[in-house]
Each structure stands twice: as structure tokens, then as C-alpha cells.
Amino acid sequence: MSLYLKYRPQDFKTVVGQDHVVQTVQNALKHGALSHAYLFAGPRGTGKTSMARIIAKALNCLSPAANCEPCNQCAICEGINQARLVDLIEIDAASNRGIDEIRDLREKIVFAPSQAKTKVYIIDEVHMLTKEAFNALLKTLEEPPSHAYFILATTEAHKIPETIVSRCQQFTFKRIGMDDIVQRLKKIAIEEKVEADADALKLIARIANGGLRDAIGLFEQMVIDGVIRYEHVAKNLGLTGPVLIETFFRSLMEKEPMKALAAIHDIHAQGQNLIQFTAELIAYLREQMLLSLDKKEHIAAILRFIDIFSLAKQQIPQAIIPQLPLEVAAIKACGYMVQEPNPPAEKKEEAKLKKRETKKEEIIPAAEPAYPETTGAVAIKNLTIESVRENWQRILDHIETPFIRMSFMDSEPVKFEDGALHLAFTSATFKDKIAKATNQAEVHKALERVFGGKITIKLELKKMNLKPDADTPKKKEKPNVITMAEEVFGQNP
Numbered sequence: 001m002s003l004y005l006k007y008r009p010q011d012f013k014t015v016v017g018q019d020h021v022v023q024t025v026q027n028a029l030k031h032g033a034l035s036h037a038y039l040f041a042g043p044r045g046t047g048k049t050s051m052a053r054i055i056a057k058a059l060n061c062l063s064p065a066a067n068c069e070p071c072n073q074c075a076i077c078e079g080i081n082q083a084r085l086v087d088l089i090e091i092d093a094a095s096n097r098g099i100d101e102i103r104d105l106r107e108k109i110v111f112a113p114s115q116a117k118t119k120v121y122i123i124d125e126v127h128m129l130t131k132e133a134f135n136a137l138l139k140t141l142e143e144p145p146s147h148a149y150f151i152l153a154t155t156e157a158h159k160i161p162e163t164i165v166s167r168c169q170q171f172t173f174k175r176i177g178m179d180d181i182v183q184r185l186k187k188i189a190i191e192e193k194v195e196a197d198a199d200a201l202k203l204i205a206r207i208a209n210g211g212l213r214d215a216i217g218l219f220e221q222m223v224i225d226g227v228i229r230y231e232h233v234a235k236n237l238g239l240t241g242p243v244l245i246e247t248f249f250r251s252l253m254e255k256e257p258m259k260a261l262a263a264i265h266d267i268h269a270q271g272q273n274l275i276q277f278t279a280e281l282i283a284y285l286r287e288q289m290l291l292s293l294d295k296k297e298h299i300a301a302i303l304r305f306i307d308i309f310s311l312a313k314q315q316i317p318q319a320i321i322p323q324l325p326l327e328v329a330a331i332k333a334c335g336y337m338v339q340e341p342n343p344p345a346e347k348k349e350e351a352k353l354k355k356r357e358t359k360k361e362e363i364i365p366a367a368e369p370a371y372p373e374t375t376g377a378v379a380i381k382n383l384t385i386e387s388v389r390e391n392w393q394r395i396l397d398h399i400e401t402p403f404i405r406m407s408f409m410d411s412e413p414v415k416f417e418d419g420a421l422h423l424a425f426t427s428a429t430f431k432d433k434i435a436k437a438t439n440q441a442e443v444h445k446a447l448e449r450v451f452g453g454k455i456t457i458k459l460e461l462k463k464m465n466l467k468p469d470a471d472t473p474k475k476k477e478k479p480n481v482i483t484m485a486e487e488v489f490g491q492n493p
């Protein structure tokens with residue numbers, strides 16, 4: 001038996017998250033004033049048909065307990081629990097037999113119940129009935145025999161004709177809150193002797209989006225050898241929708257750029273729409289922002305994420321490499337902000353350079369080439385450090401291999417001297433990667449595409465300038481942006 005059926009609520013007190021319905025129904029039962037027709041509307045898996053069966057039991061139980069709770073032991077309760085009581089008629093309106101069953105219902109409803117006190121009709125997915133079937137049903141609802149009760153259930157109440165709705169007392173079943181679902185899953189875990197991460201249960205609850213049936217179904221699928229782990233759930237429930245967003249957000253909060261980049265890599269590799277993903281992420285961040293106002297934590301980090309990813313979303317359509325803006329955003333969000341070079345010094349440098357360049361209109365000779373493959377490269381005319389900076393994004397966009405781009409992103413154009421573009425790296429590892437002939441060739445190609453000529457580059461190292469932001473507590477061991485790149489994209493050839 002599936003866990004959902006096993007743990008399906010069997011009485012009013014075990015119904016999760018629908019207190020408003022339970023209270024009203026119990027009250028009506030107590031006063032013998034139960035309506036003959038109910039319409040239960042609400043998302044899937046929120047307990048509509050379970051509640052309908054509990055009502056059927058409560059109406060017919062041979063020895064009801066306090067608060068009109070069914071005993072779940074008498075012949076009637078057992079008959080309903082085992083789905084063999086003929087006086088409980090369940091109709092699936094979504095099946096082809098819907099219309100026949102409604103016709104059948106009309107013919108037989110006049111007959112008294114055979115075993116129980118009342119006949120209870122549960123019509124699930126009632127919005128699926130044809131117009132004809134609705135008309136047949138309406139006639140019955142207009143004058144139901146005193147021994148008959150109707151419970152109509154639907155996920156789409158707006159599709160039910162007003163004539164039907166007006167004959168019913170309507171209840172809206174709410175999506176079940178995350179906490180309620182998590183609590184229920186915890187109970188099941190204990191009963192089933194399953195060892196479950198609290199985070200894994202939260203993730204399941206989030207994916208189930210207020211549907212307890214889905215949550216229990218997912219719980220069941222995610223058990224491996226009596227254990228449920230967050231990583232397993234995140235990995236298996238896919239790189240789509242809420243799970244992916246949740247995982248991505250988590251990696252940002254934990255300042256794990258490697259995981260964030262891996263996620264982006266996967267989304268892109270799967271051909272998913274990056275703009276859509278970013279839009280969903282921003283919607284999720286907004287949710288977190290509102291939650292964080294209550295909890296008064298992480299608000300600064302979340303606001304910053306919203307800024308960073310809103311900008312990235314705008315940049316994606318123009319980017320030559322579509323995932324690049326997201327990658328940059330993720331790295332920034334993880335707290336890696338490379339400081340701008342010292343502006344006054346740079347201005348002076350540029351001014352000097354410009355003066356010299358305007359003076360001599362000759363081709364700037366390629367200085368002693370730093371790397372063999374640049375030998376013979378002729379620097380293009382009139383290139384200024386300014387224009388390199390202006391075109392930085394374009395240069396990055398032209399570097400196609402992810403790990404080369406990642407490595408190159410670590411550098412900053414600092415000066416243009418003796419015909420060579422000087423790039424300063426914060427990390428020696430990235431510098432070394434770019435220094436490799438094959439990798440450097442790709443950078444040259446990108447520069448050539450942007451500036452229309454060969455440019456010599458000189459690589460240098462500057463003092464590490466990473467400044468993780470202060471609003472989230474630092475983890476003991478921050479993954480370094482280099483190993484991150486290696487792990488995501490593999491070692492370079």
C-alpha cells in the first residue's frame with residue numbers, strides 16, 4: 001500500500017491544514033444540520049476526497065465517538081475504509097463513464113440505502129462533467145431524497161455552472177502550509193523508521209506546493225535504504241522549477257559559487273530558458289524577501305541578490321554567451337567582488353597614453369612577446385585602455401570555452417604600454433591558465449574579433465582583492481573561485 005493511502009486521514013482530527021472545513025462540518029453534524037450538497041474546491045492533494053469519506057463515515061458510523069468522529073471499527077466504517085460499502089458511491093467525472101454514471105445515479109438515487117443510514121455520492125473532478133451530465137445532476141440536486149448526500153470535489157471551481165454551485169455549500173480547501181506538511185512528513189518518517197534530513201523534508205514540502213498527497217508521494221520515492229538526504233532529493237527531483245531555484249538560492253546563501261555555476265551549467269546544457277529561470281529566481285527571491293522581513297534575517301543579502309539578478313536578466317538577451325550574465329551574477333552574489341582599479345592613477349596613465357598615441361600615429365610595435373604564440377602579433381592602431389575597458393563585456397562574450405572565460409574574468413585591463421595590453425589577475429591560478437598557449441590563443445581570437453587586429457597581452461598578478469560581503473556569516477572554508485572553475489568546467493587541456 002502506498003504511504004499516502006496508509007497515512008490518509010481517517011477521521012476529522014487527523015485532517016491536516018483545513019481546520020475551517022473540519023470545524024464547520026463537525027458543528028453541522030453535531031446539530032444534525034449537515035447540508036445535502038457540498039462543493040469542495042481546492043488544489044490537488046489537499047484532502048478533499050479524504051474529507052468526503054470521513055463525512056460519509058461520520059454520517060453512517062454505528063458507534064461514533066465524541067465530536068461525531070467515526071469509530072473506524074464498525075462494519076460501516078470498515079466498509080468505507082476498504083472501499084466496499086455500496087452506499088458510498090464514488091464517481092470520477094474525468095472518466096468516460098461520467099455521463100452514464102450520472103444517469104445511473106438519477107435512476108437509483110430514489111432507492112433507500114442498502115446497508116448504511118444514508119447514501120453518499122462523491123463526485124470527483126466534477127468540473128469535467130458534460131453540460132448534459134450537469135443538467136442531469138442539477139435535477140437531482142434540486143430535490144435530493146432525504147437519505148442522499150452529495151459531495152462534489154473540484155480543482156477548478158470556476159468551471160462549475162452557477163446553477164450547481166448555488167445548490168451547494170461551498171468550501172475552499174487551502175494549500176497546506178509548509179510547516180504542516182513538514183510536521184506530517186516527520187511523523188511518517190518516525191512511523192516508517194526513515195531517517196530524514198530536516199532540509200530534505202522542507203524541500204519536499206516546497207516542491208509539493210501545498211499538496212500533502214504529492215508530498216507523501218515524493219517522500220516515498222526519495223527513501224533509499226531507510227534514509228532521505230537533501231542532496232539526493234535536490235538531485236533527483238530535477239533541475240527544474242522550484243527545486244532548482246531552491247538549490248540555487250541555497251548555494252548563494254552558503255556562498256558556494258561552484259554549486260551555483262554547476263546549476264547554471266546544467267540549466268543551459270538542458271536547453272532550458274535562462275531568462276525564464278532568472279524570472280522564476282527573482283520571484284522566489286521576492287518571496288524570501290517578504291519572509292525575511294518577518295524573521296529579520298538575511299534581508300540585506302536577499303535585496304542584493306534581487307539587484308544582481310534583475311540586472312543579469314536584462315543582460316541575457318544581448319549576451320553572445322547567454323549564460324555568462326547569470327554566471328557573473330552568481331559569483332557576485334556569492335560575495336566575490338573584484339575591486340575597481342585605483343581611478344586617479346589609471347586616469348593619469350590613460351591621459352599620458354592618449355597624448356603619446358595622438359602624437360605618434362604609427363603602428364605600436366609589438367613589444368617583446370611574453371608568450372611564443374604572440375610572436376609576430378601586430379598591435380592595432382590607436383587602441384586605448386579605455387576602449388578595452390569599454391569593450392570588456394564583448395571580449396568576455398567572445399571567449400567561448402567556459403573555463404577560459406572564467407579565468408579571464410578574473411583579470412582586469414590595467415594599462416596599455418609599449419603596445420601590450422597588461423592584464424592583472426587576482427589569482428595566480430587563473431593567470432597560469434591564461435598563460436597556456438592554447439588558452440591564450442582563444443583570448444587573442446576574442447580580442448581580434450572585438451578590435452579587428454592582433455593584440456599582445458602581458459599577464460601580471462595583483463594583490464588579492466576579494467572581499468566577501470559582511471551580511472551573511474562566513475563559512476569556515478570558502479571554496480576558492482579557481483577550484484570552483486576547475487570543478488565546474490574540468491581541468492583545462
Ligand SMILES: [Zn+2]
Nearest residue numbers: 061071074077
Ligand atoms: Zn464506525
